[in-house]
Amino acid sequence: MTPSDSMPAPLDAEYFRTRLLDWFDHHGRSQLPWQQERTPYRVWVSEIMLQQTQVATVIDYFQRFMARFPDVESLAAAELDEVLHLWTGLGYYARARNLHRAARCVVEAYGGHFPVENVEALSALPGIGRSTAGAIIAQATGQRAPILDGNVKRVLSRLHGVGGWPGRPAVERRLWQLAEHYTPHWRCADFTQAMMDMGATLCTRRRPACLLCPFVDDCVAHRAGEETRYPESKPKKTTPLRHTLMLMLIDEEGRVLLEQRPASGLWGGLWGLPQFDDETQLRDWLDSHAPGSRFGERRQPFVHAFTHFRLEITPLTAHLSRGSAGVAEGQHWYDPLQPASLGLAAPVKALLDAQTTLL
DNA sequence: AATCCGGGGAA
DNA sequence: TTCCCAGGATT
Numbered sequence: 203m204t205p206s207d208s209m210p211a212p213l214d215a216e217y218f219r220t221r222l223l224d225w226f227d228h229h230g231r232s233q234l235p236w237q238q239e240r241t242p243y244r245v246w247v248s249e250i251m252l253q254q255t256q257v258a259t260v261i262d263y264f265q266r267f268m269a270r271f272p273d274v275e276s277l278a279a280a281e282l283d284e285v286l287h288l289w290t291g292l293g294y295y296a297r298a299r300n301l302h303r304a305a306r307c308v309v310e311a312y313g314g315h316f317p318v319e320n321v322e323a324l325s326a327l328p329g330i331g332r333s334t335a336g337a338i339i340a341q342a343t344g345q346r347a348p349i350l351d352g353n354v355k356r357v358l359s360r361l362h363g364v365g366g367w368p369g370r371p372a373v374e375r376r377l378w379q380l381a382e383h384y385t386p387h388w389r390c391a392d393f394t395q396a397m398m399d400m401g402a403t404l405c406t407r408r409r410p411a412c413l414l415c416p417f418v419d420d421c422v423a424h425r426a427g428e429e430t431r432y433p434e435s436k437p438k439k440t441t442p443l444r445h446t447l448m449l450m451l452i453d454e455e456g457r458v459l460l461e462q463r464p465a466s467g468l469w470g471g472l473w474g475l476p477q478f479d480d481e482t483q484l485r486d487w488l489d490s491h492a493p494g495s496r497f498g499e500r501r502q503p504f505v506h507a508f509t510h511f512r513l514e515i516t517p518l519t520a521h522l523s524r525g526s527a528g529v530a531e532g533q534h535w536y537d538p539l540q541p542a543s544l545g546l547a548a549p550v551k552a553l554l555d556a557q558t559t560l561l
Numbered sequence: 562a563a564t565c566c567g568g569g570g571a572a
Numbered sequence: 573t574t575c576c577c578a579g580g581a582t583t
Contacts, residue, residue, distance in 0.1 A: 252578040256570075260578085293568035300580085331580045351578045371562060398578060407576080408572085435575080 212362065212383050213420055219386045219393060221416040226396035229403070231257075235264050236341075237395075242316035243274045245342040246304075249334050250297050257402065263292050274314050277305040300329030318343050340394040348381040349394050350374070353401025359433040360405060363422030367434045443505070445514045447484055448475040448550070450557065451492060453522045457535040458557060460544070469547040473534060481518070488520055495520045506549040515549055 212218075231237070234257065236248030247267060251260045267288050271277040277285070282302050289298035304327040308316055317323035318339055325335040332350070339347035355368045358380045366373040386393050404411050412424045423429045451459040460473040478484040488495050498519030506513045529535060534544065538558035546554070 249578070254567080254569085254577050254579065257578080259570080291569085293570095294566090294579095296567070296580085325580095329580070333579065337578075349578085352576085353578065369563090402578080 212380055213417075215384050215386070218384050218417075219389075222384075222396050222400070223389060223392055225416045226392055226399065230392070230396050230399045231403075232395075235261060235268075240342055240391075242318050242338065242342040244268065246316065246330075246338050247271075247301070249337050249341070250301050250329055251292065253297060253334065254294055255292060259292070263288070274305050274308050274316070277302065278309040297329055303328045304330065316342075318345075321347065337394060340390045344389075344391045346385055346387045346390045347394075348378070348385040349397070350378050350381050351398065351401075353398045353405075354381060355433050356407065357397060357401045357405045360410075360423035360429055361417055361421050363426065364432065365434060367436050369436055373433075443512045443514055445479075445516070447478040447481065447516050447518055448553065449478065449484055449487070450475060450498075450517055450519045450553065451488075451495065451522065452498075452519060452557075453535065455537070456539070457537045458554060460534045460536045460546075460550075462532045462534070463547075472545040472547045472550075473536075474547045474550045475517075475553065484518060492520070492522060495522050504549070513549075517553055 234248075236244050248260065248264055251264055251267075270284075270288060271280060280302070282299065285298050285302045286295060289295060292298075307327055308314060316338075317327075321332070321335045321339065324330055324338060325332055330338070336347035336349040337351070339345050340349065355377055358364065358377050359368065359373075362380060364373060364376055364380075368374055368377060384393075400415075404415055408430060410429050412418050412421070412429060415421065415424075418424060421429075423432050449459075453459075459476065461476055463469050463472055463474050476484075476487065478487065485497075488497070498521055501517040501519070503514050503516040506515055534542070536542065536544070536554060538554060541554075
């Protein structure tokens with residue numbers, strides 16, 4: 203599909219820029235800390251801090267950061283721990299680690315000079331992607347460079363009624379294309395700031411102030427009365443359903459065999475029932491670990507929900523006919539009538555509690 | 562190209 | 573609690 207096919211025509215670029223910059227001159231933000239003394243270093247730090255983080259939260263962190271690390275050399279010379287300390291509370295700490303690495307890279311590879319001349323060199327630095335590179339270039343140098351952050355995505359998707367989740371490549375391509383179309387060669391710093399300010403203060407995610415918007419008559423979403431439909435949210439992934447068998451091996455005194463799980467991973471370090479992917483594995487295990495046992499019954503499966511998946515658990519019972527097997531390392535015979543204080547996985551506890559009521 | 566990762570704030 | 577944000581890195 204070519205861009206000109208079956209796509210609504212964008213607005214005239216000059217019309218859009220004029221109206222946007224006129225709005226910005228009256229309502230845009232021009233007194234933010236990083237807008238004063240616009241060095242590439244200060245703009246860079248601010249853009250990294252502003253990733254996934256709102257302006258009001260960033261301001262104090264930015265001031266403290268600049269007081270301690272006034273230039274890229276001081277940042278490069280610092281210990282990572284101190285950088286992380288100044289970042290504490292901002293979240294996304296990989297940003298701080300990348301910032302520190304990038305500072306050393308700029309000092310060593312570019313002699314402390316940010317490669318603001320080309321997007322590729324800039325976005326090769328850790329923590330700087332396509333949009334952040336564009337923002338740094340536009341804000342620090344005024345050169346033409348499009349950006350596409352969450353705010354711009356929201357403004358453009360509403361203005362043109364661009365459906366689909368922006369995380370989808372085709373949707374993102376279309377939005378970049380629109381951003382390219384509108385980005386001017388003049389006043390590019392103001393333009394990109396204006397787009398972000400629009401998204402942050404006017405074209406907000408909920409309850410956008412459409413009556414104050416310079417594009418109220420142009421906006422596809424507004425004309426349809428469906429502003430909040432855009433941008434579409436990420437489709438909820440139906441959590442996958444996995445299956446497992448849990449063996450309740452019961453001795454003649456009604457005790458149940460538990461095994462301690464590996465220290466890491468699901469239910470790390472907790473005690474659980476022996477688990478198997480299928481009944482063959484389970485029978486093999488019984489043959490080698492509890493040869494005197496007889497197979498019991500397959501009970502009603504139930505589903506336990508995790509964050510990332512659901513687990514269908516099928517309980518199976520088996521009985522030891524001649525006393526108990528020995529207790530090996532990492533094993534425990536659990537007496538439902540005199541339960542020891544063990545960390546139990548939730549569904550295992552439910553099974554053991556149910557077993558108790560059967561006695 | 563698709564998926565993963567991230568932590569705090571807002572609703 | 574859930575959603576999602578001034579995205580980037582990884583595979």
